[in-house]
Amino acid sequence: MELWFTEKSNDSVGLTLLIKEHLYHKESKYQTIDVLESAYYGKVLVIDKVVMLTERDEFIYHELLTHVPLQYMENPLSALIIGGGDGGTAREVLKYRSVNRVVLVEIDEEVIETSKKFFPTLSFSFDDKRLEVVIEDGAKFVKETDEKFDLIIVDSTDPVGPGEVLFSSEFYKDCSSILKDSGVLTAQTESPFDLVYRPVIQNIYKNLKTGFKTVRMYLGSIPTYPFGLWSFAFASNRMDPLKEELKNPFIPDGLKYYNRELGRCVFNLPNFVKEIIDET
Amino acid sequence: MELWFTEKSNDSVGLTLLIKEHLYHKESKYQTIDVLESAYYGKVLVIDKVVMLTERDEFIYHELLTHVPLQYMENPLSALIIGGGDGGTAREVLKYRSVNRVVLVEIDEEVIETSKKFFPTLSFSFDDKRLEVVIEDGAKFVKETDEKFDLIIVDSTDPVGPGEVLFSSEFYKDCSSILKDSGVLTAQTESPFDLVYRPVIQNIYKNLKTGFKTVRMYLGSIPTYPFGLWSFAFASNRMDPLKEELKNPFIPDGLKYYNRELGRCVFNLPNFVKEIIDET
Structure with missing residues (x-):
């Protein structure tokens, strides 16, 4: 059958x-x-x-969410992952030798348990001693922590249900306040192909701009995500990826999608996508 | 229902x-x-x-097949389209004021008739006086013509059935011989995501290299094509798009995908795609 x-x-x-x-x-x-x-x-x-x-195409999403920002940083030491309970984002961040601390804040412990049971090629990252897992609401964690990070990655579900708060202006402002001066936030920001999502994406980028001085969109082709085209945000208070050079002297071996030439090019958007964020 | x-x-x-x-x-x-x-x-x-x-996403394919090469040419005068019976590729090429002659060689008149009846936003290009339509086997036309072109675009179906010959070494050699010295050939070359297609794509690039000095792959996100990711070949005897600057002083208004920043970036391939053609 x-x-x-x-x-x-x-x-x-x-x-x-x-x-x-x-x-x-x-x-x-x-x-x-x-x-x-x-x-x-x-x-x-x-x-x-x-x-x-x-399992077959997760490398694209996870490499884009992590290596794009990390290659702009000379010596990243710490990262905060909001969501990311499958462990894939942590796996990529932990490939950097300079990174000595990763905090992963997942609201739903069951996602982590499921990944540990069924997705060992992602969840082995939970065995790394540099990783601390906190089971909590990411928005609450960001509001209350005193720690500052080089990198914040919002690896969330869609902006409906439990993920919704992770696209709000208040959340982004809180993230901005716990980023180091030269820090970067990246986030998944939905598919820019469907016009129905245009106002949703515009709202996300408007909210990001209330928290960060520079906000750029970048893109990747992900076969199992809607329309095969996915967008990500790069937000920073000091760094504009279109103007800065890549700074990290280290790049992990064995990446399947990301390379340095591509790392800058992902910010060059097709006209129909540019239009969406030019309007915000 | x-x-x-x-x-x-x-x-x-x-x-x-x-x-x-x-x-x-x-x-x-x-x-x-x-x-x-x-x-x-x-x-x-x-x-x-x-x-x-x-109708909704054809602009991506047609803009990539045409503007990527045309923006590398200072003053393109003539183009040969093999296939392309829907008229979309001709529509994009004819946007260039410098182009004074386009020959479209379609083997199946019924494709043109169907487009004229159902796809007026593509087939209006058949009304342009600069366009000559030839109903013939493209491989035969290329072998027999005495004319030389600035640009050849192979806008074919997949490399099975009537389209197969348009991916052969012999066809590419014939194309090379009717290209002007500084001319370029572009062609659609399938989706690089599925490993099953890897040998098919490798064969296409091997064949291209028997006809042309420089062969590069470029990519675009096309939602209704398999895996949402599509590849194109750029082949030339004098021009390497990774080294040359864009040369065309004219760019058509109203493009929905292509822009000049993107025009160079489409050649930067993800590692898993690079691997495919590095092996050829």
Whole structure:
């Protein structure tokens, strides 16, 4: 019997995947968590019916969220990850020898447990002694901590449900106040292809600008995310990635997507995407 | 009643579109031609069950195939389009004031007729007096013509069936011999995401290298093509797009994807794509 899982990008477009087995289903305190074994993409993590990652293409998302900012920093020492309970973002950040402290604040412990059980190629990062896991609301953590970070990565779900607060102006201001002067925040900011999302994205970038002096968008091609095109924000109070040179003398071996030539080019946006953020 | 059209990118992954109406079906001498009215992407041209274009996202493919090479040319006068029966590639080339002659060689007259009937935003280019349409096998035309062109664009279907010959070494050599010294050939070269296609793409690039001194790959995000990521070849005997500056003083107004900053950046490939062509 052939089973297909279809995630609708909107009411009338979907990505459909042949599924070998539905490995896991859980209703956590915050959301539904499913793990599918797909025929092509390997295991798939699905939260609230939306694909969060697949084993085959997760490298693109995780490399873009981390190496793009880290290559602009000469000697990054510390990072705060908001969300990122699958461990993929932490895995990439921990590849930097200079990084001696990573704090990962995940609201839903069940995401971490699921990753530990089903996604060892991501969750092995939880064994790294430089990583501290805090089970808490990321917005609350950012408001209350006294620590300052070189890098903050918002690796969240979509701006609905538990993830919504992580796209607010107040949250970004709090992030800005716990970033070191030369620090950078990156965040996933949805697909810029669908016009329906245009006001959502514009709102995110408006909110980011209330917290940070410079806010830039960058892009990547991610086959299992809606429309195969995904956007990220790069926000800083001192650094403009379009003007600065890449500064990090170290680059991890074995990256599958990111390289230094690409690292600057991801900020060059197609006209239809430029229009979205030029209006904010 | 809800109708969905699903194009499988491979055996176990598909893109599925809600369809309002199946507008047209034709078995031509060479292939099946269908036109669907989709709920999201507007009208869709389907050849041999594969999506060729949709009204909503065709601009990405057509702009990349044309403006990337044309912006490297100071004063392009002539272009040869092999395939391209929908008219979209011709529309973009004809935006250049310097271009005074475009020859479009389409093997299947029915594609042109279908476009004229259902895709006026592409096929209006057939009314331009600078465009000459030749209904013939593109490989034969290239072998026999005495004319030389500044630009050759291979806007073909996939390398199976009638399109196969347009990816052969012999065809590329013939193209090279009818290019002006400073001329450029561009071609669509499939999706680099699926490893199954790796040998197919490697074969295309090997064949290109038998005809041209410099062969580069460039990329674009196209939501309705497999894996949302598509590759193009830029081949020339005198010009390396990674070393040359953009030379065209003219750029058309109103482009939705291409801009000059992006025009150079599209050649910077993710590592997993670089690997494919580094092996050729």
